[in-house]
Amino acid sequence: MNPKTTAQSIAAYRNELTASGMPPGLVDDLVKDAAQTLVMNEGLTVKAAPSVPIVICARTTQQAIQWANEHSLHPRNVHVASSTTPLHGITGFAIVTLPGFNERNDAEEIRTALTAMQDTPQD
Numbered sequence: 732m733n734p735k736t737t738a739q740s741i742a743a744y745r746n747e748l749t750a751s752g753m754p755p756g757l758v759d760d761l762v763k764d765a766a767q768t769l770v771m772n773e774g775l776t777v778k779a780a781p782s783v784p785i786v787i788c789a790r791t792t793q794q795a796i797q798w799a800n801e802h803s804l805h806p807r808n809v810h811v812a813s814s815t816t817p818l819h820g821i822t823g824f825a826i827v828t829l830p831g832f833n834e835r836n837d838a839e840e841i842r843t844a845l846t847a848m849q850d851t852p853q854d
Contacts, residue, residue, distance in 0.1 A: 737766070737776050785825050786824050790834060798829055814837070
């Protein structure tokens with residue numbers, strides 16, 4: 732299984748709208764709305780290099796593990812954001828947000844913790 736990344740889907744949508752002759756401002760607005768809806772409903776799908784650690788934000792750990800297995804990701808590079816406790820020793824990571832994550836009671840706290848980790852300079 733090799734689904735399109737979120738960026739590929741959005742780019743294809745933009746190309747389709749532009750090819751139909753829609754005005755650029757309208758295309759921008761439609762693409763922005765579609766991108767937000769796509770990420771909120773389907774999560775974010777990214778293409779990551781094998782050496783880049785991936786932090787998966789999911790509704791459950793089981794959902795995160797299933798997603799990682801479906802995308803043939805090496806367990807060494809996959810981490811599940813299951814609490815607000817920082818993931819120690821991980822730097823330069825990509826974040827994948829799966830559908831349902833935003834329904835968690837602690838979703839915003841986890842997102843804030845991950846953002847702080849990304850913003851913290853590493854020695």
